[in-house]
Amino acid sequence: MKHKRIGGLLLVVVAALGFALFWWTLDADESLQGIDPAKGELFNVVPILYSWATPPLPALLAAVGISFAVAFAFIGLEARDLNHSRRNADGSHKPLSPRIMMAETVGVFQGEVSVTVLIPAHNEAQVLAGTLEALDAQTHRPDRVIVIADNCTDATIEIALERGAEVIESLANTDKKAGALNQVLRVLLPELGTNDTVMVLDADSRIDPAFLATAAQRFSADRGLSAVGGQFTGERGAGLIGQLQRNEYTRYQREIRRRREKVFVLTGTATIFRATALQCVSDARGSLIPGEAGSVYDVAALTEDNELTIALKSLGALMLSPAACRVETEVMPTMRMLWRQRLRWQRGAVENITHYGITPATTRYWSQQLGIAYSVFALGSFFLLIFLQITSTDLWVWYPFWLIILLIFMTERVVTVWAGGWRARVLALLVVPELLFDAFQDVVFLKGILDIATRRQARWGHEGSHRPRSVTP
Secondary structure, eight states, X not given: OHHHHHHHHHHHHHHHHHHHHHHHHHHHOOTTTTXXXXXXXXXXXXXXXXXXXXXXXXXXXXXXXXHHXXXXXXXXXXXXXXXXXXXXXXXXXXXTOHHHHHHHHTTOOOOSOEEEEEEEESSOTTTHHHHHHHHHXXXXXXXXXXXXXXXXXXXXXXXXXXXXXXXXXXXXXXXXXXXXXXXXXXXXXXXXXXXXXXXXXXXXXXEOTTHHHHHHHHHHHOTTEEEEEOEEEEOSOSHHHHHHHHHHHHHHXXXXXXXXXXXXXXXXXXXXXXXXXXXXXXXXXXXXXXXOTTOSSOTTOSSHHHHHHHHHHHTTOEEEOOTTOEEEEOOOOSHHHHHHHHHHHHHHHHHHXXXXXXXXXXXXXXXHHHHHHHXXXXXXXXXXXXXXXXXXXXXXXXXXXXXXXXXXXXXXXXXXXXXXXXXXXXXXXXXXXXXXXXXXXHHHHXXXXXXXXXXXXXXXXXXXXXXXXXXXX
16 A cells, blocks of 8 residues: 555655746746736727736746657657557567467467457446347347346346346455456356457446447457457536536547547446457466456456556557447436546546556556646646735736637637537537536545545445546546
8 A cells, every 4th residue: 555655645746846846937037027017998998907928938938848848758658668569579578469469379260259248237227228228239249248247136137137138146246346347257268269359348338339340340350459448428418517527528539539549548338358368467467467366357446447458558458449439328417426436536547557656558647647636736826826816906907828828728628529519619618617627626636645645445336437537638
């Protein structure tokens, strides 16, 4: 636990130092002091005060230069790790390298791609039927559908059997979703071959009809591919809270497309794995990667999908998230549920990367969390400065420079959610609701770090598991 505490606090300290350095640069420059605003009229009617003052040029150049330098550094490290993993021929450290996986099967027909769907379910009677209907509508039908009934007390088992699915009940499982999946995978994986795949599908998720066909085609075309993740969208409803989450998911989809389908986190809602890749993870636990030997999922991880993604990347796995592999999942309908979900995501993300340490496979995740930590100080200072200006003076001064920055920011927010429809665009154009949503997530970040530092016991409920928050956003 000690390394987890240090990792979380280190993020905050580094971000605070960076932010303090930026403010010191601003404060050291006297060009903004003693500026008298000019008087003018808006549309020749409304009197206003304005100033053409801008931040000092050295501070602007430093901010832009540091931002680009940090971004290129992390991007370069990630690209280097990807290239190294794809070309690596050393099976002792990167056993899932595409080069190694392809060499093991060259010249041998491994059969058609099969898909076994595992649906972990704890009292999911209200939503399971819709998930199974979406599987029945697939253009590439799954070979097996297994519902893993984990300590169910409702009609989950009866509904699964009525819909033609197999049912396996977990035995004395106290490790929630990860534990239930581990029990089944220990029995299932030894029976599967190179072209057999396993899909882990949440009981409240509905996949598009082309999902399995797209994934099967990708596995057939690329023998070095270890996993195909879904691109998730939020279900309709839940008012403003729901739309804020859908906007976030829309931006994530855009980010994946811009990364040429390179997956950031294999979503826990719907992901298909090559069976041999999962077996490799199981064999590597306790040696090459953290965890208990013989387990695919690390039951100590709060966000098992994020942890499994890092485990696969650490072993050199190639993973993609095609646009055709879409999955619709639930959104949190209340702030209380959203708080619990995001706190688990955030704390789990920090604990996972500190558990693995700073490695080529985790540099991108460290940069993401560092960005969130920096935003805590930046956004907090923004709200504080606005508050101080409103309460300390009767005058409101308009700065054209910052209005231009705001316009650029608004344009970016609207463009990045354009695919989400008119509701998404209007919400993004308003700016303030999404800024408050970002502030909410910053508070979640701080709470997660505080819980880690004080060793507070993590607790969570039924909330879904897609991916930890990214810098979106």
